[in-house]
Amino acid sequence: MATAGMRRGGTALTLVGLAGLVFVYWMSFFWVSTEINQGVVQRIFYVHVPAAWTSFMAFGFSALASAMYLWLRDDRLDRAALCAAEGGLVFGTIVLTTGPLWGKIAWGTYWTWEPRLTLTLLLWFIFVGYFMVRNSTEDPEKGKRFAAVVAIIGALDIPFIHMSVIWFRSLHPEPVVAKPDGPSLPADMLTTLLTSLAVFTVIFLGLFLYRYALEGLRAEADLRSRSTAT
């Protein structure tokens, strides 16, 4: 059965990812050189930034799947959007915990009301709204459509977050990697960052597949219970 395979695949990927995470920790704690200005704290960077990008990817994927769902009305697309949104929330939560930890040391405060931070928090809120909308209609189809619309509009927030450090005077560092004239980062740092990004992506995919398979099973069970009821 395809779902069972997917679940097994998901579990396997997650395990691979977790193993990779150990490797990334090793890299970021022992291998990579220490940044001169900030010292050891800067190593949060290798969790913070990949997590942020992974959450962007997850939310973007969720929005894409939502748009496709509205077009094709295939429940599988809706499930994909749902699971991706969940993943996005997980990684978004990581950003929202690592950021303040870093901030406490680098800026002396956990939180300030500053565009990138605020918009990141709001993106997280939007996807909380995504789940609220889903669960507060009595017709599940309607909930799926509403949620899809929220995901699409919510993802439009992502470019704002990325650009916010450039548009507004801001405390948060400006891009050092994702910018038009290429990364300006020592090679070993870049390698660590990209490795970490790869590992996070694998973990996301693993979680995604696992959840997706689970949702598939639940939908099947729903269908079965209904056809026996009538």
Added chain:
Amino acid sequence: MTRLVLEAKGLAREYGPVVAVDDVNLSLGEGEFLTVFGPNGAGKSSLLGMLGGAMRPTRGHVLIRGQRLAYSDVEWRHQVGILSHRGFLYGQLTVEENLRFYGRLFGLTDLDQRIPERLERVGLADRIRFQVRQLSHGMRQRLSLARALLHDPDVILLDEPYTGLDPSAAGVLRGVLAGLRDGRRTVVMVTHNLKEGLELATRVAIQVSGRFAWEGTQADVGGEAFERHYHRVVEGRS
């Protein structure tokens, strides 16, 4: 047989665990008049809602003149007129304003003649300046009827049109419906009144628990005997 106008293929509608309409198939040609009877909650209104494109089926689909209903397309809506349990009327607008509003949505241009003429026909001419919330129950039903037929649709879906009408208005409605049997229209009517329902029907169905439990034509229906037949069908199935 005449050209097919309205078809339903494997139509089903579920509200969560409730199966309101269950695998209904239907094909109606020009000039046909189908009456649907059935107990409360049998799914008749849900069926009409789907036939009129007001509600998406959970499964199956509807065709109008062979074209599958496309919800993003609006052209076919010109051909359909719906009278539902709820009147679709704005209580704070006058009788005239309500019709004018719908007329403009349907792109009608001769509203200055059309509206008074229709109101005359349903016996509301003297209420033209009244706000809808000031109308009595039966007057509201008359107005809903005028609204549903304002754009002269070819496919007409009526959900308990006799509700609240006094005997003379019921007579008028009977006349209007008979007028619709001009061979060019297709009518589906839901009613609980067996007598009124049988009078004009060319085809009759009894819906029970979502399904058509019985279908037949005028000829199958032996006048007085139909009432017993109806009860037998309903009890046999539910």
Added chain:
Amino acid sequence: MTRLVLEAKGLAREYGPVVAVDDVNLSLGEGEFLTVFGPNGAGKSSLLGMLGGAMRPTRGHVLIRGQRLAYSDVEWRHQVGILSHRGFLYGQLTVEENLRFYGRLFGLTDLDQRIPERLERVGLADRIRFQVRQLSHGMRQRLSLARALLHDPDVILLDEPYTGLDPSAAGVLRGVLAGLRDGRRTVVMVTHNLKEGLELATRVAIQVSGRFAWEGTQADVGGEAFERHYHRVVEGRS
């Protein structure tokens, strides 16, 4: 004659320029059952509204058991049950919660038995946990009926109770109404269905343009001939 229960003296209701009810006089004793017929807009619902204390008369007044209706007093409301065009139901509450709410307003204490029993009687027992907005039209009407009779009122006012009921529910209603003719209650019913209306009535009135254009008893009404009589009265007056 039995004791007088419900009286109306020179009752009139105007909405701005519209005279909805015009000088209606009425006196009904225990066990009497009055059916009011009349065209749409004749003022039947307005009359019922005033009899039930839902609406203040412009002129005249209503008496219950010889007491003039005092709008600030609430005691007499225990004796009155109203079924109107609108169901007085909360769409977001369940069937059971709606009845429980009204039961508590009326100070009933045996709701745990009473509610299931009444729902059984109107054939809604299996919908007890449904929210009202999930009910079909006819189910809602059944619930409104159960609500109106929940507190076993002595004076019962019914506005088109057959609306939306399927043939078997109509049969049930007929049974319920027949059960009300136990000599202790007074019923006023408005309907457009001449047959159903005449069946149980001890007295009959035809209201036209606000006034009672004709009043009579069962005996005055010669079965089939009543339809012609009705049309003659209505046309003669309007």
Added chain:
Amino acid sequence: MRTYIDQIRAIIWKDLVLELRTRERIAAMGAFAVLAAILFNFSIDTTSTRPEDVAAGLIWMTLVFGGLLGVGRTFYLESQDNALLGLLTSPVPKDAIYLAKTLANFALLFIVSVLVLGVFALFFGLDLGANVGGIILVLGLGSLGFVALGTLFAAISTGTTMGETLLPILVFPLLVPMVIYGVTSTGRLIAGRPFDEVEGNVRMLGAFAVAALAAGAMLFRYVVED
């Protein structure tokens, strides 16, 4: 008397069930408070303005807004299937209907305003100190006065029957004195001044709430009668 109270309880129960049906409403209000605070933060430049100076105004603004939103819904729920008429033709005194509606609205608004206070204190780093009790009292009285007038106001403007547009305009100016007392006392308490200093204002708020309740209970019947 027992019936009277039971009727009031029945109506409050019904209103709150209707609210709870819209499930996570309290959670929603919490989120709302947070988002409102964020929005304020961006609309007011905290470098040139001290948060303490504006916090009172913002809290009351949210209260008024939330109140208008909540109170406006009261009779909308009733108007759906003409349920209000069902209520009016039942043996419930009109003032009981009014009191029940007011109390149900009060419960909601009070929760929201305390929630808003908490969120603002957190976000703006307000040091409420010993004055928390006083501020909550002020907000409570303010909410009560607001819903007492607001419920009457809503009944009028839902246009039950008599409600043409003149009356809201008459009721509205009544809110102004209350808001003034409320904001001034909240502001002082947030600034850390002792409760004594605002006691007069708080008394006025209390008097206002009581007067509004009494007036509402007396006038409501004329607004809804048909």
Added chain:
Amino acid sequence: MRTYIDQIRAIIWKDLVLELRTRERIAAMGAFAVLAAILFNFSIDTTSTRPEDVAAGLIWMTLVFGGLLGVGRTFYLESQDNALLGLLTSPVPKDAIYLAKTLANFALLFIVSVLVLGVFALFFGLDLGANVGGIILVLGLGSLGFVALGTLFAAISTGTTMGETLLPILVFPLLVPMVIYGVTSTGRLIAGRPFDEVEGNVRMLGAFAVAALAAGAMLFRYVVED
């Protein structure tokens, strides 16, 4: 195309007639705006805070909250006799319904926001001078962006069991960028800076409004289909 425009006009005409008949929304929004102005007049100590510094923020807060009140009711009117279904089963493209509703809401909100500007200018003694036109433009674009998003999300939240409560939770997060641009430009214009200085911000506001309108027109059909 002619029909399309005529359909939009018919819906706007209907909405405005209904609003004029009931004055429900304009009354609520207006009352809120005036109360908010009064609130701040009393809550802000003008010796320590310059009114110019907070006026822009307050105007925008009032706009956002007032807008929420107005937009939330858009679909109430339609739900009374299931009239929305009548609209949806008529041959009107869904985006026309969306645009018409948005424009009708815009008209209301824009009037209210100009009103708020006037009230604030009066109460705080602001000297708007030559920048009045610019400020009104900024408020206009802000209102447009707001209703474009608000109308879409009002349709969503009306369709859920949570009703209006959900609306702020859904729209606030999306509004923040717009509010930032809006407040900054309004603030500078109130302070008497030349329009050139805020032109970039105003462009962004315009872009936001257009993007929101486009997204709304495209996605609305998925919200209302049944």
